[in-house]
Amino acid sequence: MLRVSALVAPIAANAGAVVDEAELIEVARAVYAAFGDQDAIGGLTRAQLADACAEVCSESAFQSRFELFCKLGMLRPHFEKSHQQRYVFNPTSAAGLLVFERLSERGGVDELVTLLDRTRAALASGRATVTEIRNALLQARRMMTISADELLRMVVASPLSELISERKHHRHAALMDDVFTLNEQVKDAFPALDPEAYRLVVETQRYVGAREQFVGRLLDEGAAARDFSLLDPEEYLEAARVASLDELAEVFASAVFDPPAPWLDPAVVAEGVAGFRPRAAIRRRPPRPADPPPGPDPMLRVEERAEAARTRRARAAELHLQGRAEVDLTSSLRAAGWPGLATILVELLAIHADPDLPYRVRLSDELLVEPDGPVTHLTPVTAYRLTEPLEQAVELAEEADHG
DSSP states (O other), X not given: OHHHHHHHGGGOSSTTSSXXXXXXXXXXXXXXXXXXXXXXXXXXXXXXXXXXXXXXXXXXXXXXXXXXHHHHTSXXXXXXXXTOOEEEEOHHHHHHHHHHHHHHHHOHHHHHHHHHHXXXXXXXXXXXXXXXXXXXXXXXXXXXXXHHHHHHHHHHHOOHHHHHHHHGGGOOTTHHHHHHHHHHHHHHHOGGGHHHHHHXXXXXXXXXXXXXXXXXXXXXXXXXXXXXXXXXXXXXXXXHHHXXXXXXXXXXXXXXXXXXXXXXXXXXXXXHHHHHSOOOOOOOOOOXXXXXXXXXXXXXXXXXXXXXXXXXXXXXXXXXXXXXXXXXXXXXXXXXXXXXXXXXXXXXXXXXXXXXXXXXXXXXXXXXXXXXXXOSEEOOEEEEEOOSHHHHHHHHHHHHHHO
């Protein structure tokens, strides 16, 4: 509220021109929100505005503020007619609320930064006149002088609480760089204004020095009072990254802690472990039936199927041999094509792997390539019969050596 009062002081009629209670400003904010959030096309009535302000003020307070808003032009009739019951919000008042909000959060130095930005943009675009730039430099320099004097006064005379509340209004790390950039632009565009630009640089340096003294006293007082709210989150992060263990421990050197006490005793821990330990499931073999199940023996059926398969393969081998002891099956496989070749070759390999059958298969190392044939790539295959047990034993020994 003090900043708002100082803002309107140059145009105030008397000391009571500005409200001194924060709740009264909330009425204006509630009215502003009503026009911005509701369907206010055609305006809002007095009753609608009263409902919007019911949570922030009493009925009598609203009536008093409503009359003031109408008198000062914040609320205007939708049509300039007598007994008009619908009102609209003045956009100038909306801008004023935004200014008050920014002033309370950022302070007057933020307006100075905005002035510097506008001046640099005007110089960059080439639209600025020498008179406009001279006035901007003059206003910026005066603002720097006043802000520096205020900070030096607070360093000497203000308590820690006021320093803390004022700290957020002087966080402009790039202010010096902005002024240097503006100085270079003025020197290039209007060399005659170089003295005024230089004076702005001098006052900015004085303001930065005053801000350093202000922050120095703030940190000294805060360290003595152990007020950790003075540190920004980034400062906490920097301390955690670069500070040593002893430096971090020094913060709590004089702090008093209660002695540590275990939350759980061994008995409670053992009970918890027993309660959360999964129980091992014991799998028991089912009892053997007293009598075999009715019907044929399933293993006998498996053996019968295996014997039938062996007989079928033996017949297939004899069909390939046609009574001969050895036969070249390459032509037969080529004529079978694909996938008949794969079926025949799988059967031959199964015959070869059966030790109870006296038939074997020999695969050549050659590779026959026929791009236009039924099979493009083929290895010569020979099937033969083992006629003597000795020959069969030699064959098995050779296979073992190759394996």
